[in-house]
Amino acid sequence: xxxxxxxxxxxxxxxxxxxxxxxxxxxxxxxxxxxxxxxxxxxxxxxxxxxxxxxxxxxxxxxxxxxxxxxxxxxxxxxxxxxxxxxxxxxxxxxxxxxxxxxxxxxxxxxxxxxxxxxxxxxxxxxxxxxxxxxxxxxxxxxxxxxxxxxxxxxxxxxxxxxxxxxxxxxxxxxxxxxxxxxxxxxxxxxxxxxxxxxxxxxxxxxxxxxxxxxxxxxxxxxxxxxxxxxxxxxxxxxxxxxxxxxxxxxxxxxxxxxxxxxxxxxxxxxxxxxxxxxxxxxxxxxxxxxxxxxxxxxxxxxxxxxxxxxxxxxxxxxxxxxxxxxxxxxxxxxxxxxxxxxxxxxxxxxxxxxxxxxxxxxxxxxxxxxxxxxxxxxxxxxxxxxxxxxxxxxxxxxxxxxxxxxxxx
Amino acid sequence: xxxxxxxxxxxxxxxxxxxxxxxxxxxxxxxxxxxxxxxxxxxxxxxxxxxxxxxxxxxxxxxxxxxxxxxxxxxxxxxxxxxxxxxxxxxxxxxxxxxxxxxxxxxxxxxxxxxxxxxxxxxxxxxxxxxxxxxxxxxxxxxxxxxxxxxxxxxxxxxxxxxxxxxxxxxxxxxxxxxxxxxxxxxxxxxxxxxxxxxxxxxxxxxxxxxxxxxxxxxxxxxxxxxxxxxxxxxxxxxxxxxxxxxxxxxxxxxxxxxxxxxxxxxxxxxxxxxxxxxxxxxxxxxxxxxxxxxxxxxxxxxxxxxxxxxxxxxxxxxxxxxxxxxxxxxxxxxxxxxxxxxxxxxxxxxxxxxxxxxxxxxxxxxxxxxxxxxxxxxxxxxxxxxxxxxxxxxxxxxxxxxxxxxxxxxxx
Numbered sequence: 001x002x003x004x005x006x007x008x009x010x011x012x013x014x015x016x017x018x019x020x021x022x023x024x025x026x027x028x029x030x031x032x033x034x035x036x037x038x039x040x041x042x043x044x045x046x047x048x049x050x051x052x053x054x055x056x057x058x059x060x061x062x063x064x065x066x067x068x069x070x071x072x073x074x075x076x077x078x079x080x081x082x083x084x085x086x087x088x089x090x091x092x093x094x095x096x097x098x099x100x101x102x103x104x105x106x107x108x109x110x111x112x113x114x115x116x117x118x119x120x121x122x123x124x125x126x127x128x129x130x131x132x133x134x135x136x137x138x139x140x141x142x143x144x145x146x147x148x149x150x151x152x153x154x155x156x157x158x159x160x161x162x163x164x165x166x167x168x169x170x171x172x173x174x175x176x177x178x179x180x181x182x183x184x185x186x187x188x189x190x191x192x193x194x195x196x197x198x199x200x201x202x203x204x205x206x207x208x209x210x211x212x213x214x215x216x217x218x219x220x221x222x223x224x225x226x227x228x229x230x231x232x233x234x235x236x237x238x239x240x241x242x243x244x245x246x247x248x249x250x251x252x253x254x255x256x257x258x259x260x261x262x263x264x265x266x267x268x269x270x271x272x273x274x275x276x277x278x279x280x281x282x283x284x285x286x287x288x289x290x291x292x293x294x295x296x297x298x299x300x301x302x303x304x305x306x307x308x309x310x311x312x313x314x315x316x317x318x319x320x321x322x323x324x325x326x327x328x329x330x331x332x333x334x335x336x337x338x339x340x341x342x343x344x345x346x347x348x349x350x351x352x353x354x355x356x357x358x359x360x361x362x363x364x365x366x367x368x369x370x371x372x373x374x375x376x377x378x379x380x381x382x383x384x385x386x387x388x389x390x391x392x393x394x395x396x397x398x399x400x401x402x403x404x405x406x407x408x409x410x
Numbered sequence: 411x412x413x414x415x416x417x418x419x420x421x422x423x424x425x426x427x428x429x430x431x432x433x434x435x436x437x438x439x440x441x442x443x444x445x446x447x448x449x450x451x452x453x454x455x456x457x458x459x460x461x462x463x464x465x466x467x468x469x470x471x472x473x474x475x476x477x478x479x480x481x482x483x484x485x486x487x488x489x490x491x492x493x494x495x496x497x498x499x500x501x502x503x504x505x506x507x508x509x510x511x512x513x514x515x516x517x518x519x520x521x522x523x524x525x526x527x528x529x530x531x532x533x534x535x536x537x538x539x540x541x542x543x544x545x546x547x548x549x550x551x552x553x554x555x556x557x558x559x560x561x562x563x564x565x566x567x568x569x570x571x572x573x574x575x576x577x578x579x580x581x582x583x584x585x586x587x588x589x590x591x592x593x594x595x596x597x598x599x600x601x602x603x604x605x606x607x608x609x610x611x612x613x614x615x616x617x618x619x620x621x622x623x624x625x626x627x628x629x630x631x632x633x634x635x636x637x638x639x640x641x642x643x644x645x646x647x648x649x650x651x652x653x654x655x656x657x658x659x660x661x662x663x664x665x666x667x668x669x670x671x672x673x674x675x676x677x678x679x680x681x682x683x684x685x686x687x688x689x690x691x692x693x694x695x696x697x698x699x700x701x702x703x704x705x706x707x708x709x710x711x712x713x714x715x716x717x718x719x720x721x722x723x724x725x726x727x728x729x730x731x732x733x734x735x736x737x738x739x740x741x742x743x744x745x746x747x748x749x750x751x752x753x754x755x756x757x758x759x760x761x762x763x764x765x766x767x768x769x770x771x772x773x774x775x776x777x778x779x780x781x782x783x784x785x786x787x788x789x790x791x792x793x794x795x796x797x798x799x800x801x802x803x804x805x806x807x808x809x810x811x812x813x814x815x816x817x818x819x820x821x822x823x
Contacts, residue, residue: 018705026698033691070574072527103528105521105586105594111488112588114521114530158486170594172528199530262770269767270456274688277449278695284442285699292435292706352683353676360673361773 005313009320012293019289024329026285027383030278031333032340034379036369039341040349041271043370044363045264049228049253051362054130055191057256058222059231060238062087065249067219068256073102073174073212077248080218081121081205087221088124090241091234095226097124100208100218102179104171106201108159115155117169117201119208119218128224131189131196138163138187145206149183152197153190161185173213181211193362263361275379279386287390290322294394301398302406315395322391326384334380338371345369421727425734428707439703440743443796446696447747448754450689450792451784455755456762459783461681464776465644467608468674469667473545474638475647476509476654477670481663483635484670489518489590492633493662503657509641509650513540514634516624520587522567522617524575531571531617533587535624535634538562543640547605547618554579554603562620564602568613572604579604585617589628597627608777610769673775685788689795696796697803704736704807715811716819725812732808733801740800744793755784 013020053059062083064075077083080098088096100119105112122141126132132140132150141148149167151159161167165185173179183203191197209215223238225231231253238250254261294301301314348366355365369375429436469475480491495514496504504512516535521528538557542548547566548556556566565583572578579601586596599619607613625631639654641647644667651666658664668675708715715728761779764771768778 016706016709019702022698022702022705026695029698030695072574072576103521103530105528105530107588107592107594110490110592112592112594113519116530158488172523176526259769259773262767263773264770266764266767266770266774270453273453274449274691277445277453277692281442281446281692281695281699284438284445285702288435288438288442288699289702291438292432295432295434296710351680353680356672356676357680360775 005317005320009317009324012297012317012321013324016293019292020325023285023289024325024332026282027326027329027387028333028336030282030383031329031380032337033278034275034383035334035337035376036341036344037271037275038379039337039345039369039371039375040367041267042372042375043345044361044367045267046228046370047367048264048361048363049260051364052193052257052260053228053253054224055193055362056129056131056196057253058128059225059228059253060223060235061251061256062221062223062238062242062248063219063251064247068249068251071101071219073172076100076174076214076217076219077221079216080221081216084121084124084221087223087238087241091237093223093226093234094124095127095224097121097128097222098205098218099125099220099222100205100212100214101220102171102208102212104169104179106159106167106169108161108165108167111159113155113158113199115151115169115199115201117149117171117203117208119205119212119214120202121205125202128222131191131202134189134191135187136190138185140187141202141204142186143204145204145210147181147183147203147207148186149201149203150187150189151185151201152199153188154194154198155201156185156188158198163187171212173211174215174217175213177213179212181207183207192359194359275382279379279383282383283386283390286322286325286387287393289325290318290391290394291397293321294318294397298401298406298409301401302403302409305401305403306407311399311401314398314401318395318398319388319391322388326387329387330380330384333383334376337380338376341369341371341375345371417727418730421731421734425731425738428711428731428735429738432707432710435703435706436739439699439739440746442696442699443740443743444746444750446692447744447792447796448750450692450796451748451751451789452754452782453688454685454788454792455751455782455784456780457684458681458785458788459781460776461677462783463781464677464774465674467777468671468775469644470545471609471612472667472670473640474636474667475641475644476639476651476664476666478637478639478654478658478662478664479635481661483663484665487517487519487635489588489628489630489635492516492590492630492635493637495632495634496637499657500659500662503654504637504639507639507650507653509639511540511543512637512639513537513544514621514637515544516621516628516630517635518587518624518628520585520617522571522575523584523586524577524581526576527574529571529574529614532615533585533624534616534618535621536618537621540638541618544638545616547607547616550605550607551603552606554601556603556605557618557620560620560622562602563600563623564619565599566603566605566618567601568616569604569606570610570613571615571617572601574614577601585619585627587628590630595627595629609772609775611772685791686795689792690799693796693799697799700736700739700800701803701807703739704732704804707735708732708807708811712814712819712822715814716816716822719814719816720820728812729805729808732811733804736800736804736808737797740797744796748789748793751789752784755782758782759784 067075084098122143168182171179225234350366480493483491518533520533522531582598589595765778
């Protein structure tokens with residue numbers, strides 16, 4: 001029984017080979033496009049998140065509860081270095097590092113600029129952030145409390161200084177006293193992220209705490225998860241460890257960089273609007289084909305019904321035909337899409353003007369799509385679903401068919 | 411010629427009637443074309459609105475459509491790279507060029523400190539009269555007033571900066587910056603106005619003072635950082651640019667906005683490309699259905715086409731008839747699609763609230779309200795692409811129909 005239905009459906013499809021191919025063609029076109037652009041989207045989101053978080057903010061941060069909204073010197077955590085050490089031991093994770101942050105006016109011989117200065121743990125900082133690895137000239141900070149500083153490349157250019165030069169700074173300390181000092185520039189980093197390169201500098205945490213009269217205080221403990229997927233789990237563990245500690249708040253990267261997630265959401269929304277339009281157009285194409293194919297077979301269906309076939313069986317036949325067409329479109333579309341996407345993932349993708357835009361989102365000049373099971377099947381799956389949905393109306397019409405009238409139809 | 415016109419009338423009627431012989435198929439195809447065209451125009455209007463907003467925000471922040479400055483200033487925005495206030499030939503050229511507005515300004519990195527906090531800022535010394543046209547800040551004052559004269563002693567800061575500094579209107583803050591000898595000049599200012607900007611980051615960054623007051627503070631009498639020129643429309647500044655170019659001394663550098671900010675330029679240039687790609691993708695998705703419809707329509711009428719050919723209708727007329735059928739279908743679809751687009755965009759023109767993703771939009775340089783922008787250019791583009799490509803894709807099925815052998819065609823049932 002089943003076998004006959006299958007064979008009937010398959011043969012019916014090829015009674016109008018051109019029509020079937022045109023409909024399947026619409027599916028292949030959309031599926032290929034969807035596979036490519038969804039993979040490209042996923043690839044760029046992943047890169048955007050990784051680049052932005054790894055450069056500096058990390059996946060999770062422990063902060064004073066008020067620090068997120070009011071990043072002020074006074075919103076500090078006590079004993080940051082010791083707390084970070086404890087966390088490392090309890091979580092069995094080394095990529096945890098303490099920081100303190102302040103704002104100073106820095107002067108070289110020729111220039112003065114305001115800059116964001118961070119006190120970091122030189123030993124653990126390279127494990128949570130990519131900045132220490134992006135030193136372009138000189139070296140990164142050496143662990144200890146010596147008076148040395150690394151600064152961003154744009155800042156170095158603006159201040160007209162090089163490694164070996166001295167920089168004096170002036171700011172206000174934790175107790176509103178003057179915080180001043182002279183530090184030697186040991187390295188210059190270049191992250192490609194404009195904000196960081198233009199206005200950031202790092203010194204050793206111990207030196208920072210002395211200069212700003214912070215005692216053992218600091219402003220954040222940065223945690224970098226081994227992988228972005230491990231963040232939620234890590235978050236739960238840290239929350240449990242914290243217990244009902246009210247002086248510390250655990251911040252997820254969503255909170256630390258709200259723009260990132262929202263930019264992705266905005267992009268997703270507009271992309272899905274386009275995808276849905278494509279999918280609806282394919283569904284119309286299927287509806288058209290199947291309705292025509294049902295109408296032109298009115299007589300044939302009448303005969304089959306007169307021979308005792310139930311309308312539901314005929315309806316299943318129409319759905320089966322659509323299913324086959326969809327399957328063909330799915331298979332060919334995914335294959336073609338995967339091939340194109342794979343090729344592009346090897347050579348990268350770029351269009352004129354993309355480089356200028358990419359910088360804004362911490363992306364490289366070329367984008368590489370990320371092929372995954374989801375990116376391959378999500379779009380085509382919805383196309384298939386929409387196509388089957390579109391076949392329901394033609395199939396249901398069969399229930400209204402009266403064998404006598406149908407057999408008389410031309 | 412008269413004969414041809416007669417034929418045209420006849421085949422028009424034929425095409426029209428043929429279209430409605432299988433009205434279900436025509437309705438479905440019209441549905442597809444209408445949705446496709448609606449999506450083309452609707453999406454384009456949203457994107458266009460967003461990009462326009464980004465460009466306007468971005469240019470206001472630069473600010474200006476054209477800037478004149480020291481050649482080293484953009485790279486090294488220091489007080490050392492100042493220029494003299496325009497005088498002599500440059501002054502008369504600026505006045506002659508016919509720009510909507512021009513003004514000088516000082517723009518320097520500085521530090522602002524309240525009793526509690528200090529921050530790095532961008533200290534801007536302005537000619538207050540011109541600011542409404544240049545940065546639009548006077549219209550964004552939420553408390554107090556904007557600066558009133560070039561000698562105003564007050565300071566205008568953003569609401570977020572005030573919050574960060576734990577200060578408010580009427581309080582005093584200290585501003586520090588470098589003078590040309592790399593000495594730190596500082597003085598107290600009273601906050602006379604608080605502004606709110608579309609971009610939160612700017613609110614924290616830009617601080618406004620009167621130009622002459624800053625000149626005095628930094629000991630740079632008669633010097634400014636930039637000359638800002640604003641015209642009616644940022645899209646169309648090349649003529650003004652060329653006019654001014656002749657009078658700019660070699661010691662100064664003049665740049666249009668699209669050379670100053672490459673991100674804005676990329677957005678501006680990409681938009682047209684994006685619209686075209688989007689329109690073509692939608693059209694391609696439609697084209698399968700269009701060809702399918704024509705192929706089916708021809709298939710049903712093989713017998714009939716054979717008959718009229720046998721009766722002496724020339725193949726060319728058959729091609730015209732089928733192309734006309736396709737054109738009618740496209741035109742009705744376009745009519746519905748365009749109307750739908752206009753009907754859905756008009757109510758949104760007062761602004762679409764997208765503050766849910768405000769910070770994401772800020773990252774792109776756009777504000778949290780989206781104003782769709784329906785332009786004639788985009789509508790004409792979408793309609794032209796659909797008609798031209800639509801006719802082109804219809805040629806093959808039409809040609810095949812006309813090429814049929816009448817005898818064979820008559821024998822098919």
